[in-house]
Amino acid sequence: MRTLIALAVPLLISLAAASPAIAQQAPALAPEGYRLVWSDEFDRPGLPDPAKWSYDTQANRSGWYNNELQYYSAARLENARVEDGRLILTARRERLADMADFGGQDYSSARLIGRDGGQGWTYGLIEARLKLPCSRGSWPAFWMLPDNAAAWPLGGEIDIMEHVGHDPGVVHGTVHTGKYNHVQGTQSGGEGRTPRACEQFHTYQALWTPEAVIFAIDDRPYHRFDNDGTGEMAAWPFDHPFHILLNVAVGGDWGGAQGVDDAALPQSMEVDWVRVWQAAD
Numbered sequence: 001m002r003t004l005i006a007l008a009v010p011l012l013i014s015l016a017a018a019s020p021a022i023a024q025q026a027p028a029l030a031p032e033g034y035r036l037v038w039s040d041e042f043d044r045p046g047l048p049d050p051a052k053w054s055y056d057t058q059a060n061r062s063g064w065y066n067n068e069l070q071y072y073s074a075a076r077l078e079n080a081r082v083e084d085g086r087l088i089l090t091a092r093r094e095r096l097a098d099m100a101d102f103g104g105q106d107y108s109s110a111r112l113i114g115r116d117g118g119q120g121w122t123y124g125l126i127e128a129r130l131k132l133p134c135s136r137g138s139w140p141a142f143w144m145l146p147d148n149a150a151a152w153p154l155g156g157e158i159d160i161m162e163h164v165g166h167d168p169g170v171v172h173g174t175v176h177t178g179k180y181n182h183v184q185g186t187q188s189g190g191e192g193r194t195p196r197a198c199e200q201f202h203t204y205q206a207l208w209t210p211e212a213v214i215f216a217i218d219d220r221p222y223h224r225f226d227n228d229g230t231g232e233m234a235a236w237p238f239d240h241p242f243h244i245l246l247n248v249a250v251g252g253d254w255g256g257a258q259g260v261d262d263a264a265l266p267q268s269m270e271v272d273w274v275r276v277w278q279a280a281d
Contacts, residue, residue, distance in 0.1 A: 029127075029219045031207075033280050038275070038276040040114070040273065040274050042271065055111065057074050069252065070107040070249055071103065072110055076108075087271035094106075115243045126275075127160075127206075130142060130271055132171075134197070137256050140162075142160045142204055144157070153181040170191050175187065179232070192216075202217055210239065
């Protein structure tokens with residue numbers, strides 16, 4: 001019996017060590033040979049895992065982009081917590097005036113940055129299973145920005161999922177570059193229909209390859225942005241590492257186009273998991 005136990009223990013340890021990489025089957029959207037390289041299944045209650053997530057607060061004092069109304073807190077359970085196997089990002093009607101970087105905002109929320117050992121990823125299938133808030137004025141997003149310091153929009157942006165509460169049931173997948181961006185009205189984007197996005201979880205995905213970025217919901221593609229092959233960074237800046245962002249904005253030019261329903265707050269985006277798949281070396 002001792003011999004059997006001695007033989008079994010190393011095997012169990014080996015399987016346990018390997019399980020994060022082999023426990024999940026690649027989704028249908030993933031090309032053959034893709035493997036899981038990074039994920040967060042949110043199985044540890046409390047604050048988000050600091051080895052995987054950091055807090056983006058750099059514009060709190062100056063004010064956030066697109067005329068958004070929220071203050072993004074750091075390491076505050078009221079705005080970002082893991083509970084019952086899910087990450088919950090919550091927007092609230094409150095003034096956090098005691099914060100050193102407070103900028104006069106009437107709302108609080110959270111904006112998280114996901115990286116692997118401090119670095120983003122170049123190419124892959126990036127996906128998250130989400131349930132969205134739907135109150136008027138909410139603006140949840142799952143998206144990517146470049147690790148380098150190139151000025152927006154030249155460095156690129158991949159909006160895997162954006163949703164505004166005044167237009168429930170429709171999500172948006174969009175690419176911004178120096179040549180194609182919303183400031184010029186030339187952004188490349190599509191609409192995905194999810195009638196129960198605020199009641200049910202759906203998987204929002206971007207398959208990013210050297211040839212294209214393909215947006216999908218539950219493995220069903222709905223928009224494609226192709227590399228035009230010119231080699232111009234202004235047209236295709238997507239050949240270097242990008243990191244993940246998750247946030248719930250309040251108001252803003254788009255999210256607040258029909259005002260903010262304060263009575264509906266707090267509102268949360270629930271994240272079941274986030275995964276990154278890439279081709280095997």
